Amino acid sequence: MTRAVPYKLVFLILLAALPIALCVAAGMGAYPIALFRIPAILWDRIEGEGYRVLLYIRLPRIFLAALVGTALALSGAALQSMFRNPLADSGLIGVSSGASLAASAWIALAGADSRLGLWGLPTAAFAGGLATVWLVWRMARTSGATPTATLLLTGIALNAIAGAGIGLLIYCSDEEELRSITFWQLGGLNGTTWPLVWAALIPLVPGLVLLAPLGRALNALALGDREAYHLGIPVAALQRRIVLGSALAVGGAVAAAGGVGFVGLVVPHMFRLLCGADNRWLLPSTAVGGALLFLGADTASRTLVQPAELPVGILTALAGGPFFLWLLLRHKREALHA
Amino acid sequence: MLKAENLGYRVGTRWLVNDVSLHVEPGEFWVIGGANGAGKSTLLRLLSGELAPHSGHVELKGTPLRAYEPRALARLRACLAQDLSASFPFTAYEVALMGRIPWQGQWASRPHDHYIAKEALAEAGVAHLESRDYPSLSGGERRRVDMARTIAQEPKLLLLDEPTNHLDAKHQIELMEWCWRHTRQGGCAVAVLHDLNLAARFADRILLLKDGHAAALGTPEEVLTPENLRACFNLECVIWRHPSGCPWVVPVDTAQTPRFHPPVARCNAGLQGAAS
Structure with missing residues (x-):
């Protein structure tokens, strides 16, 4: 079956849509700013309310939303190829559940607004995510090689354990903590400041740099570990790189935005249904697509019920889910084979 | 050898x-x-x-x-393993082109690589399947596309x-x-x-x-x-x-x-x- 949409076209459309989406998102909110005024405000540094809202409230948040979306989608795409399973995502190697457990523990034991303030919670979440991935990796490792199936099962087992831990913490915590844990798990970017963005870049950038150039190697890996080796891919090194890159990228994303995972599953899948599986196009396209989806979800989360906020995790699922279903129904026959 | x-x-x-x-x-x-x-x-x-x-x-x-x-x-050396299954919608042509991976850099495929992949598909008798989804092919057709990938590896x-x-x-x-x-x-x-x-x-x-x-x-x-x-x-x-x-x-x-x-x-x- 020839797919109707060429890779290049979709990638270029996504790329062109990104700056437009960034501007639109920057203009929307409780204090609306007209789209055409944004460049002028930023360029001429017109001091005033608009400049301050734009520079100190909107821009850091929009920037972080795009980065988080990119990180989730890119690592989702890489892990799907590695596990040769279109339903894999960063949850499978334990990073999300580990981060979630650590964040819940932090809230329950130290309190959401402890002395360490704003920084304690994201740092704990990031460390928890990374530690869990390391555990999964070490346990799945057998005499130099890491069989993909074992890695998958170890991840599932640790996810269950982390889930039990979170349940226990929820059981032990009081009303206030319970509310904080629940909201953390639903995700959100409210209160993003520039320092938080710079801090999030520390793990995100190396993670993205590790994952982004892997297109051709991931294509070979999608055929099978043995086939990839036969095609001259150093499989063990590639696996390490994917796991490390995903752990850094998703760890950073989850630390900054809380429990959001749906983006990583659905964006690569959408691209595959539209165009095909060639990872050389899939990786850059999902990176941009993930940024768009998460930016859209975050913008909706802060504008739909303003001045209050909807948790963004609800919105990513609400926006991505039906679109995903529609694509599946449209391509039912292909999807059955995929 | x-x-x-x-x-x-x-x-x-x-x-x-x-x-x-x-x-x-x-x-x-x-x-x-x-x-x-x-x-x-x-x-x-x-x-x-x-x-x-x-x-x-x-x-x-x-x-x-x-x-x-x-x-x-x-x-x-190239290998044709016993049974392959791809879980992603690569086209037969993309699978054949993967045979060129050892000869390529990170991103771009040279026209020469495309030429060899096309030739390999023709040699394996599956040129007519090139734009079909690899996972949707029959077992024998997949086998021949795999053979084309092996041939393309030269x-x-x-x-x-x-x-x-x-x-x-x-x-x-x-x-x-x-x-x-x-x-x-x-x-x-x-x-x-x-x-x-x-x-x-x-x-x-x-x-x-x-x-x-x-x-x-x-x-x-x-x-x-x-x-x-x-x-x-x-x-x-x-x-x-x-x-x-x-x-x-x-x-x-x-x-x-x-x-x-x-x-x-x-x-x-x-x-x-x-x-x-």
């Missing part, structure tokens, strides 16, 4: 391959035969460098396999694990002919085959394995004898002649084999009567 000395590979205390030596010269087509579980696939994986032997060593072009970078090795040494699986009779012959031509052009090929008659027809040398040991090694004429086949497969055979003159293995009935059905015999007799 490919030289293996006293190869051994064990899992726990069980030796899957034990003390096998072989020396494949350029221009030779080798076939490895043997019963299920005799160690054929394991031997092939040792020869590909995928498994490290517990004893002995493998050399390719005079250099130990362990000393090769994966990429340098992939430019010399290897000197071909390692094939039951390459004729899923293929119909004509495509089996075509695939064997392609491998044979590859060897006549100075390459070499080692194939695991269950079809002894295809082996007899195309192989220069046949290696029969039994319980990981080399039970017989030589030309088809030397190896395909009733004694060797009885020892390796526990099967009674008589050796006839193919029209081309090469040996033709015909398994003989055992006590459990159903008798030849009389009505069919009568029918055949009737047809012969009508013809004359």
Whole structure:
């Protein structure tokens, strides 16, 4: 079956849509700013309310939303190829559940607004995510090689354990903590400041740099570990790189935005249904697509019920889910084979 | 070109391959035969460098396999594994183009790579399938697309694990002919085959394995004898002649084999009567 949409076209459309989406998102909110005024405000540094809202409230948040979306989608795409399973995502190697457990523990034991303030919670979440991935990796490792199936099962087992831990913490915590844990798990970017963005870049950038150039190697890996080796891919090194890159990228994303995972599953899948599986196009396209989806979800989360906020995790699922279903129904026959 | 000395590979205390030596010269087509579980696939994986032997060593072009970078090795040898399944909607063309990975840089494919991938699809007889989804193809079609990927890799040494699986009779012959031509052009090929008659027809040398040991090694004429086949497969055979003159293995009935059905015999007799 020839797919109707060429890779290049979709990638270029996504790329062109990104700056437009960034501007639109920057203009929307409780204090609306007209789209055409944004460049002028930023360029001429017109001091005033608009400049301050734009520079100190909107821009850091929009920037972080795009980065988080990119990180989730890119690592989702890489892990799907590695596990040769279109339903894999960063949850499978334990990073999300580990981060979630650590964040819940932090809230329950130290309190959401402890002395360490704003920084304690994201740092704990990031460390928890990374530690869990390391555990999964070490346990799945057998005499130099890491069989993909074992890695998958170890991840599932640790996810269950982390889930039990979170349940226990929820059981032990009081009303206030319970509310904080629940909201953390639903995700959100409210209160993003520039320092938080710079801090999030520390793990995100190396993670993205590790994952982004892997297109051709991931294509070979999608055929099978043995086939990839036969095609001259150093499989063990590639696996390490994917796991490390995903752990850094998703760890950073989850630390900054809380429990959001749906983006990583659905964006690569959408691209595959539209165009095909060639990872050389899939990786850059999902990176941009993930940024768009998460930016859209975050913008909706802060504008739909303003001045209050909807948790963004609800919105990513609400926006991505039906679109995903529609694509599946449209391509039912292909999807059955995929 | 490919030289293996006293190869051994064990899992726990069980030796899957034990003390096998072989020396494949350029221009030779080798076939490895043997019963299920005799160690054929394991031997092939040792020869590909995928498994490290517990004893002995493998050399390719005079250099130990362990000393090769994966990429340098992939430019010399290609493998067709037993059964492949892709869970992602790659097109047949994209799969064939993956054969060029050892020759390419990170991103762009040169026009030359596209040319070779197209040629390989045509050689494997699947040019008409190039824009189809690989996972939606039939088993035999997938097999031929995999073969196209192997061809696109432009290897000197071909390692094939039951390459004729899923293929119909004509495509089996075509695939064997392609491998044979590859060897006549100075390459070499080692194939695991269950079809002894295809082996007899195309192989220069046949290696029969039994319980990981080399039970017989030589030309088809030397190896395909009733004694060797009885020892390796526990099967009674008589050796006839193919029209081309090469040996033709015909398994003989055992006590459990159903008798030849009389009505069919009568029918055949009737047809012969009508013809004359």
